[in-house]
Amino acid sequence: MPHPLPLSRQEPPPRVACSGCHLRSLCLPQGLHATAAAWLDGMVSAQLAVPRGQALLRAGAPLESLYAVRTGFFKTRVTAQDGREQVAGFQMAGDLLGLAGIASGRHTVDAVALEDSQVCVIPFGRQLGVGADVQALQQQLLRIMSRLIVHDHGVMLLLGSLGVRERLAAFLIRLTQRLQALGYSASALVLRMTREDMGSYLGMKEETVSRAFTWLQAQGLLEVRQREIRILDPQGLQQVAAAGSR
Amino acid sequence: MPHPLPLSRQEPPPRVACSGCHLRSLCLPQGLHATAAAWLDGMVSAQLAVPRGQALLRAGAPLESLYAVRTGFFKTRVTAQDGREQVAGFQMAGDLLGLAGIASGRHTVDAVALEDSQVCVIPFGRQLGVGADVQALQQQLLRIMSRLIVHDHGVMLLLGSLGVRERLAAFLIRLTQRLQALGYSASALVLRMTREDMGSYLGMKEETVSRAFTWLQAQGLLEVRQREIRILDPQGLQQVAAAGSR
DNA sequence: CGCAGTTTTGACGTGTTTCAACTACTGTGG
DNA sequence: CCACAGTAGTTGAAACACGTCAAAACTGCG
DSSP states (O other), rough: OOOOOOOOOOOOOOOGGGGGOOTTTHHSSSTHHHHHHHHHHHHEEEEEOTTTTTTTETTTTTOOOOOEEEEEEEEEEEOOOTTTTTEEEEEEOEEEEGGGGGGTTOOOOOOOEEOOOOOOOEOHHHHHOOSSOOOHHHHHHHHHHHHHHHHHHHHHHHHOOOHHHHHHHHHHHHHHHHHTTTTTOSSSOOSOOOOOOOOOHHHHHHHHHHHHHHHHHHTSSSSEEETEESSOHHHHHHHHOOOOOO | OOSSTTTTTOOOOOOOOGGOOOTTTHHTTTOOOOOHHHHHHOOOOOOEEEEETTTTTTTTTTTOEEEEEEEEEEEEEEOOOTEEEEEEEEEEEEOOOGGGGGTTTTTTEEEEEEEEEEEEEEEEEEHHHOSSOOOOHHHHHHHHHHHHHHHHHHHHHHHHHHOOOHHHHHHHHHHHHHHTTOOSSSEEEEEOHHHHHHHHTTTTOOOHHHHHHHHHTTTTTTEEEEEEESOHHHHHHHHHHHHOOO
16 A cells, blocks of 8 residues: 655554553653553554654644654744744653644644654544543643643743843753653753754844853853763752842 | 631622623633533632732642632742742733642642732632543633643743833733723723832833833833823834834 | 832943854765 | 865854843822
8 A cells, every 4th residue: 555645754653552652651640540541542543753854733733633752852933923933842752742722723833843753643633522531631631731831930930030041051951851851861962953942942042042052161061062962060050040140 | 607717708708600700701711511611610619809919829839729810910920949039920800820730739839919809719629630520621721721821932932032112012912902801991901010020020120111111101102100001002012012122 | 297119210230132254064966 | 085065053342232229209008
């Protein structure tokens, strides 16, 4: 059976069970019981490969599915009516994409893969809407969204009350924490996004991001080689992030 | 039967039905059917009066209820570990308080009444968690939280990409829109919060807020007398808010 | 009436953006 | 394999927006 699709699918779609996924505890944190997990297996209809640079979501498109990142790295981007754009967040393994679209039934962000990625497709239409045993999952969704709101509060605090060096330091700390939760090193990381992306997210210009990196390096807190970052003094970085210099 | 409580309750607790509340369409927007609305009536266990200045919620306190604002005006405030504070939002009739606490089971913000207010108490504990007919309401909650996330994205965009005058203009526009949805005038409003509160929310100092007001007034867009604002040129204000001057 | 909190205004300092040039990488085709 | 172009990142100097510090005017309240 021939493939009418472009070559975006790298492998034949493997029907992977959530209950066996090593990211299970991330997608579905605190005790989602066996029954619910098994049910979720049915929910995830397929996996999808998204090559680097491709948009998985487009603002304005009808919300048909949510997506859970399995591997790879995404950025989401919001666009104001007047055309201003801003990176709204970065998503990695275990994160959900599309939640902001639930309210209106249409996506409100673009989600672009920053590296070749794989996502689980969670059809939202009928199933999550009127399903029978949806309770536990909806509750899970509530928690996830609540956490997102808390996170956004943190970002607003960051944008409103910190200077640029502090913002970058806080960003790096958050990022390493998330990476660490996925089993990566806490002291070495490879940034998947450009300086401009970071700047957009953190409310500063790319040149300023660059200067902030240079400064953190000069303080002996980081070692920066392009997108490869080594954190030399996590505690010192923490202190920088905490010092409201504005 | 004597009251062991402090004098925070101004009236005997009237058991008000949501289905008869004139705010119904705000708390429970798009078609929540009669059955669900009736069920919600049972959900709202009581009303509570909150005098001006009093905290209805405290960060860290266990999440026992959500609250729906019936009358009045609140601010929510987040606090970083290092003590930095920021206003995270303003809530008025029809808005829900406490959503950010669902993730952890504890409140993450302080909610302070900016004027004498009344709220509906929505016990969260068992009822919303394992209830039988919860489906529709949970779905409603999902939509509300999703909308909140979208809103927060807007605020982040504002903080990250606009100058202070633009930020204030955008804030005023949003505020009048919400007030208008409640039936108030679109061109005259009374601010319930201080300049400092606005500044905290918008990421600027109170002096800067004041200057921004003065500037908007000098442009002939507003008439400012303390907290009483008259919008003279809504369209012009819109244009200011859209012009990314940073 | 007086006092405390809020708001406004001014002068000044500094952090961030802007504009511009230059350097370091990445991938592509000769 | 190297040359090349295109993209991403760095660095510098000057402009300017916002913060800071200080003081005065206004408001509300006891």
